[in-house]
Amino acid sequence: MNFWSFMVQNRDEVAQLTLEHLWIVGISTMFSVGIGVPLGILITRRPKLHNPVIITANIIQTIPSLALFGFLLPTPWIGDRAGRLAVLALTLYALLPLIRNTYAGIKGVDRAVVEAARGMGLTDWQLLCKVELPLAASVILAGMRVAVVISVGLATIAAAIGAGGLGELIFRGLAMVNNSVILAGAVPAALMALLADFGLGWLGRRFAPPQAA
Amino acid sequence: MNGAAVEFRGVSYQVPNGREILHDFNLVVPRGEILVLLGRSGSGKTTALKLVNRLYELSSGDLLVESRAAREWDIIKLRRSIGYAIQEVGLFPHYTVSRNIGVVPAIEQWAPERTEARVQELLKLVGLNSDIGPRYPHQLSGGQRQRVGVARALAADPPILLMDEPFGALDPLTRADLQREFLSLQEQLGKTVLFVTHDLHEALLLGTRIALLEEGRLVSTSSPQEFLHSSDPLVQKYVQAFSAAEQVRGGK
Numbered sequence: 065m066n067f068w069s070f071m072v073q074n075r076d077e078v079a080q081l082t083l084e085h086l087w088i089v090g091i092s093t094m095f096s097v098g099i100g101v102p103l104g105i106l107i108t109r110r111p112k113l114h115n116p117v118i119i120t121a122n123i124i125q126t127i128p129s130l131a132l133f134g135f136l137l138p139t140p141w142i143g144d145r146a147g148r149l150a151v152l153a154l155t156l157y158a159l160l161p162l163i164r165n166t167y168a169g170i171k172g173v174d175r176a177v178v179e180a181a182r183g184m185g186l187t188d189w190q191l192l193c194k195v196e197l198p199l200a201a202s203v204i205l206a207g208m209r210v211a212v213v214i215s216v217g218l219a220t221i222a223a224a225i226g227a228g229g230l231g232e233l234i235f236r237g238l239a240m241v242n243n244s245v246i247l248a249g250a251v252p253a254a255l256m257a258l259l260a261d262f263g264l265g266w267l268g269r270r271f272a273p274p275q276a277a
Numbered sequence: 278m279n280g281a282a283v284e285f286r287g288v289s290y291q292v293p294n295g296r297e298i299l300h301d302f303n304l305v306v307p308r309g310e311i312l313v314l315l316g317r318s319g320s321g322k323t324t325a326l327k328l329v330n331r332l333y334e335l336s337s338g339d340l341l342v343e344s345r346a347a348r349e350w351d352i353i354k355l356r357r358s359i360g361y362a363i364q365e366v367g368l369f370p371h372y373t374v375s376r377n378i379g380v381v382p383a384i385e386q387w388a389p390e391r392t393e394a395r396v397q398e399l400l401k402l403v404g405l406n407s408d409i410g411p412r413y414p415h416q417l418s419g420g421q422r423q424r425v426g427v428a429r430a431l432a433a434d435p436p437i438l439l440m441d442e443p444f445g446a447l448d449p450l451t452r453a454d455l456q457r458e459f460l461s462l463q464e465q466l467g468k469t470v471l472f473v474t475h476d477l478h479e480a481l482l483l484g485t486r487i488a489l490l491e492e493g494r495l496v497s498t499s500s501p502q503e504f505l506h507s508s509d510p511l512v513q514k515y516v517q518a519f520s521a522a523e524q525v526r527g528g529k
């Protein structure tokens with residue numbers, strides 16, 4: 065059976081697994097943005113925390129993904145469900161590009177702009193929301209782009225612990241030595257990564273400060 | 278009330294690692310004066326200015342703003358009553374000219390119509406055409422940018438202005454224009470201005486009084502006339518270096 069006829073015959077399952085995949089990537093991206101961006105901001109404010117935070121995020125990224133799933137398995141509540149485990153692992157993996165880019169984006173804001181803003185009497189919060197974050201937005205989005213593309217790929221491996229998603233087709237195809245089944249998982253995953261890459265790239269350009277546009 | 282807008286009383290400033298870069302600084306700046314802080318680069322002019330709006334916090338001594346210790350002011354309120362213009366201007370690149378000028382009115386929550394009217398008034402005041410309002414900073418010339426910077430500093434009508442080499446990066450012709458316009462502006466507004474420069478020509482032109490700094494110390498304060506005829510050796514050194522440059526410029 066070739067790839068196309070497999071896709072057509074199993075379209076409901078492929079669609080279902082694609083949605084699961086999207087769900088895992090979407091939720092973990094939300095968490096990693098929700099944690100990574102504030103951490104990135106924090107280390108611009110507390111220079112002493114910069115190295116510990118970056119090094120920790122770096123170490124997490126060097127753990128092979130299957131090993132990370134294994135490490136997290138004993139975590140209470142999280143370990144109960146494969147889906148939760150996958151979301152936690154992907155969240156952790158995506159932290160580094162988000163923290164690093166948030167930090168770099170804010171540090172990259174022209175010092176004269178920050179100085180003028182503070183001199184005019186903007187509060188710390190106003191400085192962050194009106195000046196630093198808008199000017200760092202395109203760099204932060206670039207970090208998110210990297211994070212999402214990594215997550216789409218890693219989420220296929222989450223199928224190994226039973227979290228579902230397109231990885232299921234890939235592992236099934238590997239077991240059956242059937243390329244069509246492997247491709248039925250791999251092609252939608254690749255498309256998803258490309259779309260995310262393109263979409264976030266476009267957003268990043270839209271949010272670039274005027275002189276860079 | 279002693280009428281002083283800003284007063285340094287034995288102020289010193291130490292950087293966190295311990296080096297003292299401003300020593301026992303004493304200076305009274307009466308209301309309505311353009312006090313020029315003159316000195317070579319690294320002499321501590323910027324530091325002295327940043328102590329006033331508390332971008333730096335002094336290490337010892339007292340600094341009074343409107344007869345009240347700067348440290349007793351709410352820091353945000355203090356900064357909003359002091360206009361700040363710097364050489365690099367520091368306009369927000371993602372804001373239009375109008376929005377840049379209206380930053381302080383906006384955070385002070387003025388009604389939009391009032392802000393807009395004020396922006397138009399300021400554009401005129403600093404010699405800019407109102408059709409420049411919708412543009413972005415990167416679409417302006419250096420002189421236009423600095424005019425916008427001055428307009429922004431004046432937006433909420435602060436009684437005190439701090440200006441750190443605001444015209445230092447401009448070509449000589451544009452600089453001369455802005456200096457002239459700044460003087461006539463000051464005639465209308467009567468602000469208290471602390472103006473930093475390393476250029477004696479600019480100091481003589483703009484200052485009602487000149488304070489000379491050297492290595493973090495105040496060497497002398499004098500009127501421009503007194504400055505030129507001072508017997509202080511450091512002042513003389515400065516004047517001589519300047520007149521030598523003037524002679525070259527005059528082709529003699």
Ligand SMILES: Nc1ncnc2c1ncn2[C@@H]1O[C@H](COP(=O)(O)OP(=O)(O)O)[C@@H](O)[C@H]1O
Pocket residue numbers: 292298316317318319320321322323324325
């Ligand atoms: N944050 C800092 N840490 C250490 N030294 C500094 C710092 N800021 C300024 N200085 C030093 O303080 C001196 C005065 O600097 P500044 O006030 O900027 O001089 P000016 O504005 O007259 O050129 C210089 O020697 C400068 O190198």
Ligand SMILES: [Mg+2]
Pocket residue numbers: 322323324441
């Ligand atoms: Mg300076």
